[in-house]
Amino acid sequence: MGVMKTPGVYIVEKNAFPNSVVEVATAVPAFVGYTEKADNGGKSLHNKPWRIASMSEFRRYFGGPALQQFEISDADDDATTSTAFSQDGKAYKIKQSNTRYLLYHSMMFFFQNGGGPCHIVSVGSYQDDLDAGVLKSGITPLIKEQEPTMVVIPEVVQLAEDDCINVQQAMLAHCGGKMKNRVAILDIWEGFKDRQHPDGDCVEKFRSKLGINYLNYATAYYPWLNTSIVQDSDVNFHSVSNIDKLTELLTFEISNAFKDLDNLSEDELKSGSNKLRLTKKQQMLDEVAKLSTEQSDFEQEQLNKILVSISPIYQTILADIKFQQNILPPAAAMAGVYTMVDNSRGVWKAPANVSLNAVVSPTVNISDDEQEDLNVTTQGKSINAIRPFIGEGTLVWGARTLDGNSLDWRYINVRRTMIMLEESVKLASKAYVFEPNVANTWVSMESMIGNFLYGIWKRGGLAGASPDDAYSVSVGLGKTMTADDILEGILRITVLVAISRPAEFIEITFQQQMQKS
Template identity: 55%
Template sequence: MKTPGVYVKEQSASPNLVVEAATAVPAFIGYTQIAKIGDMSLLNKPVKVNSLTEFNHYFGYAPSPKFELKEGDAQDFTISLEGVDNEVVYCVLKRKDRYSLYYNLRLFFANGGGYCYIVSVGNYDDELSKDQFISGIDTLLEEQEPTMVLVPEAVNLENKQDCFDIQTAVLKHCGMIMRNRFAILDIYNGYKDIKDEDVVSEFREAIGTEFLGFGATYYPWLSTSIVSDEEIDFCNIDKESWGRLKELLNAGYPHLSQYINGIDETKYGKLEFNEINTINKVLRNHSKFYADILSAIKLQLNLLPPGAAMAGIYTLVDNAKEVWKAPANIGLSNVIGPVVNISHAAQEDLNVPINGKAVNPIRYFVGEGVKVWGARTLDGNSLDWRYINVRRTMIMLEESIKNAIKTYVFDANNANTWGSVRSMINNFLNSIWMRGGLTGAAPHDAFSVHIGLGETMTAEDILDGIMRVSVLVALVRPAEFIEITFQQQMQKS
């Protein structure tokens, strides 16, 4: 002070605050109709979207799936036609493309999903590629906000090993490279009953043994109501199959020939919306065979893996009950039911296998509907990281404290700084404990923060510029098994 006068000096009375990190921000990697804003390409760039409408603006709409119609023996997705002389013709529908990210996003938003990140790795003219999916995972390295990673179209790859390679890459990304996000994986061919084909064991063997505490999976796939009747018409049948279908329809329903033959090869795929709607309505209402074909197409499109729905459930639970609530015993929306019914006995191996790679079942309960009935990570043999909510809570605590403590980088490594750090973390953990995120009758039972010379650091650490902080927390674990004991007692009066 060189000039006489009054000088005001403000001094902070409170330590810095720890801002709680976001917990429910999934990143979806897959194929979209477009990927651009204006003239700028968004391909292989993580883009944050807040709704399906915003997704449409950047990435377009649903694919126009084409199905091939083949005559064959009765099997899955088979439609029969009683033609001339009551002859039964079996037709098998096979989907020619495998794009499903858009439908998975619908399922995500329907089950409570909020904002998310989209990484478009190609468009509907490209073939699904393992390398493209893995390169999409790498684009998330520079993004700090996502807390979940999903590649729902990986299960659509023809080579199942490619799917497993992608899933192990996602686990590595979450558990080794970033260590601040969680992988939600789907089981390849998860619509099949394990009694017929043990797809669960295949998944467990292929997923490896590393970073299992950073991922979870669910079984079986879901029969949903995401795609409606109005979205399916004869345009979903490929041009080559339409010629044969016309023959079958004309043979079984000659009175509809005006409408059937009105769709000739020159007009196929070029009709106006009103023409398509009129013809489709007439054929659907008067031809059971045609209606069965459209129903089979809708059934296939609505058969979705549960990962995207679970990302929505995680978001819903985090927003309504906090991240430390296990995302289980929750009903699913826009879901008709699981495609495989799982009994109490069948769940035993899914939930508590010898190798610890737990698979969380989705089950139907009479009078209650479809519910998520498991809350375990793939690391079920670990007492520390067995439960999804425990891992995700720890990720939130680590990220929140790590981001807050950056303020003290290059500050003096002395008692004043240590006291500020301890006070800041204590205040944050106390607020988490008061909200039920840590377990203990009193704060000192729920957490403790250690920092200082002789406590977490040596004199050599201080000379090396290292400040060590040790945080102990008692996390909330779910009541997974509830046992009620009944015993008769002697009459007392």
């Protein structure tokens, strides 16, 4: 207080406790991609990070899914080409004919696996072509956002392989080079294929092209997943781009089902049962003919139900289209898993040995021997496996960063815990900027950081039987600073922490002993 000049009683209040460190949010992913719209009450949200907390908010600001259309065509003679169905001895294949946009379904995947608040950066609409440069430009606005702790770009796998790697390298540079307070969750290009596929080993291509920069700020998962995100109600005849081919197939199917009527005379066709069958055939053909006509939404819905009930081929086509749409890369789901684990156990718990929701199966079933190469390699680029287990479902069976050979940053929960500790202490320490660089300030900061770390240790975030084993905070002249440091206005604090690591390999030894009684 100031100098006392007037006689009287003066009250002086002194703070008895140091400032506290508030733990920053650890599970706020930022998604970059293409959306139907990007609008908030008439104001554009294009290339602007926008915070949402639910799928309904996403639809409000960014719209719904893109119409994915598929073309029915004759299957190639090549044995490697998979066929969707056959009719009259002729095989057919179904392949997507327009651009596939993944962000909408990836967001559904994220929220179904425990996702919460996140940021969306819309870089374009469904009228735009996927472009590596545009997706990279969506990363730049995230520099000004302090909250995101993860970066996910689902649609990057729809680019050409080299473009995909180029965008992923930009994600690594943003997370590990520029910001240093977030991690990138990467998908393997063509990760739905087996590693023995004739086109080559997708994992080996990913490892060889990604480079070695900032690997401890990223993690990757393999394989892709067969999901149940897209439902039967989301697929109908509008999903077929060549309606004329669909009409031709259904017409042939119906005509073939009633082909015995072609050999009957007019008198026989007028008989009771044959007349009813002829009428039924004509009714079914009339329904198929409606495919080429303009209809209201209600009429389209009714027609789709009728075609499903009368045509096995139509059911097969829709099932194959739904199956293809439900093959999704796992990064968005893993962002949801990170959120769920952080909220229930803490960021220091490895996001592994957790089942995935809305997943039917991985696209590739990995054995123990096959996972060995994914987990431990001479290059150190560990890929986390997603595997099915009988009676347990599909589990995340790995928790490593891409820097798998580093003893410091091998595990993703260690990297993310350290980010949380650093950011929390950094923000709390801003209160002491421009404070006198003297012992009182040092003691206050030491107490503040020590109290915060004690709370983390009590919750299981730090390893050690006692606080002294778990962490230490040092600050002071002769300890962390020299006289020159103080003259230059530098206050140095050294914090040592023992972060808990997962028990990745558990060995239980059994041995026989002599009978004692």
